[in-house]
Amino acid sequence: MANVRDYFRNKVKRDEKVPRINYREKIKSHKFMIFYRTVLIVALVAAVAAALAIQWKNKVYTESVVISSITTARPQNGNMVPFSGYILTYSKDGANCLDTKGNAVWNETFQMQNPMVDICQNVVAIGDYNGRDLYVMNTSGLLGKITTNKPIKSFCVAANGVVAVSLDEAELTYVYLYDTKGNELVRIRTTMKDSGYPFKLAISPNGTLLCISYLFVDSGELKSSVAFYNFGEVGQNKTDNYVSGYDYLDVIVGYARFLDERTLFAVSDDRIMFFGGAQVPVSIKESLFSEDVQKIYYGSDYVGLVFISTDGSNKYRLDVYHKSGQLNNSINFDMEYTDIVFANEHIIIYNESECQIYNMSGVQKFSGLFEKAVYTLIPTSSSYKYVIVTADSIDTIELK
Numbered sequence: 001m002a003n004v005r006d007y008f009r010n011k012v013k014r015d016e017k018v019p020r021i022n023y024r025e026k027i028k029s030h031k032f033m034i035f036y037r038t039v040l041i042v043a044l045v046a047a048v049a050a051a052l053a054i055q056w057k058n059k060v061y062t063e064s065v066v067i068s069s070i071t072t073a074r075p076q077n078g079n080m081v082p083f084s085g086y087i088l089t090y091s092k093d094g095a096n097c098l099d100t101k102g103n104a105v106w107n108e109t110f111q112m113q114n115p116m117v118d119i120c121q122n123v124v125a126i127g128d129y130n131g132r133d134l135y136v137m138n139t140s141g142l143l144g145k146i147t148t149n150k151p152i153k154s155f156c157v158a159a160n161g162v163v164a165v166s167l168d169e170a171e172l173t174y175v176y177l178y179d180t181k182g183n184e185l186v187r188i189r190t191t192m193k194d195s196g197y198p199f200k201l202a203i204s205p206n207g208t209l210l211c212i213s214y215l216f217v218d219s220g221e222l223k224s225s226v227a228f229y230n231f232g233e234v235g236q237n238k239t240d241n242y243v244s245g246y247d248y249l250d251v252i253v254g255y256a257r258f259l260d261e262r263t264l265f266a267v268s269d270d271r272i273m274f275f276g277g278a279q280v281p282v283s284i285k286e287s288l289f290s291e292d293v294q295k296i297y298y299g300s301d302y303v304g305l306v307f308i309s310t311d312g313s314n315k316y317r318l319d320v321y322h323k324s325g326q327l328n329n330s331i332n333f334d335m336e337y338t339d340i341v342f343a344n345e346h347i348i349i350y351n352e353s354e355c356q357i358y359n360m361s362g363v364q365k366f367s368g369l370f371e372k373a374v375y376t377l378i379p380t381s382s383s384y385k386y387v388i389v390t391a392d393s394i395d396t397i398e399l400k
Contacts, residue, residue, distance in 0.1 A: 061366040061384065061399035064355070068396045072102040074375060080389060082341075082378045084122040086139050087389060090115055095126055097139065100378065100387045102394050106141040118156045120205055125157035127165075136161050136180045144180035154201055162207035166198050173198055175212060177231070186231060188240065192216060196225060202256040202264060208232045209281065211264055213253040224253040226266055226273070234279040243280045246273075255296055263323045265303050267296055272305060274325035285325020299342025302328065302360070306340070320347065320360070329362040343379035348386070350377055357399075366399050 078091040086105060087098040094109035112128035127134040134146040134155060143161050150167035157163045161180040166173060175198055177186035190198050196216025203210050214225040227245040235241035248268060256266040262278040271288045275281040297304040301323050309317040314332035322328050333349060333356060341348040347358045352373040357366040370388065378387040384399040
């Protein structure tokens with residue numbers, strides 16, 4: 001009995017000498033270790049991703065390689081423009097649409113003396129200046145033909161096919177809205193005395209908002225008025241659907257364009273103006289300039305104004321504005337250009353033989369020559385692949 005008692009006494013003493021394991025603390029410590037390791041791995045992955053993103057953003061390409069080519073004949077005496085990933089060609093005799101593989105999507109014949117084109121997303125309107133006919137097409141084919149009873153002076157089209165048209169009649173000018181079947185939706189009567197001459201029209205992609213830049217003389221002074229009309233529910237309670245407007249003294253607001261459903265920019269002799277609002281547009285930003293604007297270009301989020309450069313070493317300066325109205329950057333370049341394209345957060349400046357590409361920070365990503373004369377360039381979903389149309393082929397090029 002004594003031996004048993006001694007055994008248990010000695011066991012207790014031995015157990016007291018052995019450190020006790022706190023499993024709760026051990027589990028807690030293990031969880032913290034896993035958490036810290038996870039945070040470290042995530043931080044490391046994020047750092048690597050950020051480094052790769054910066055490297056990719058600033059990557060400079062040194063050559064362009066043709067990765068596919070399709071033989072095709074460029075129509076004679078035709079104007080060629082990109083059309084929502086397709087190729088639109090139009091002339092006095094008609095218009096046609098090709099995909100980037102050279103396949104004919106549609107062909108429309110007509111007779112016009114001075115064809116004019118306006119494109120909104122995947123819809124195009126083609127009309128004859130001082131004529132009576134307007135054709136509305138999308139990338140699939142003809143949506144409708146509009147025949148007016150007065151000479152056409154200007155027009156613009158929405159992504160839903162609604163067309164705003166300025167028509168002259170003696171001392172009166174009317175602005176009509178038509179659907180694709182030629183049905184009159186809205187009529188706005190203007191006179192030089194009361195409202196001014198409708199110098200420029202712009203319609204939002206959904207056809208709800210219409211902007212008219214009026215030119216008029218008030219007490220011997222030249223003025224421009226930028227007026228907004230809403231044809232949705234908000235405008236129904238307003239006289240003539242007029243919801244807002246701004247006057248500008250001694251300038252001509254000669255250009256206006258919606259970038260999306262709620263953002264419009266306009267350009268006058270001395271400033272660029274940005275307006276915002278899906279129902280009642282308001283002025284959000286203006287920037288003055290003293291030089292003459294040479295050309296105006298835009299994308300979904302940016303606007304570019306080309307000026308003659310004053311830095312002494314380059315011929316041109318491209319001022320790039322974000323749709324918020326802020327000046328994003330200025331790019332000086334020396335090449336003669338035929339077009340400037342905004343796509344995939346890049347700016348492509350090109351002519352028949354040469355191309356320069358910049359990112360939105362103004363970093364030049366590519367500068368090189370085309371192997372053949374290029375008539376138009378079409379961006380793809382990739383920032384380093386482009387489709388170019390030459391005299392006898394449609395080529396896809398890749399930057400290396």
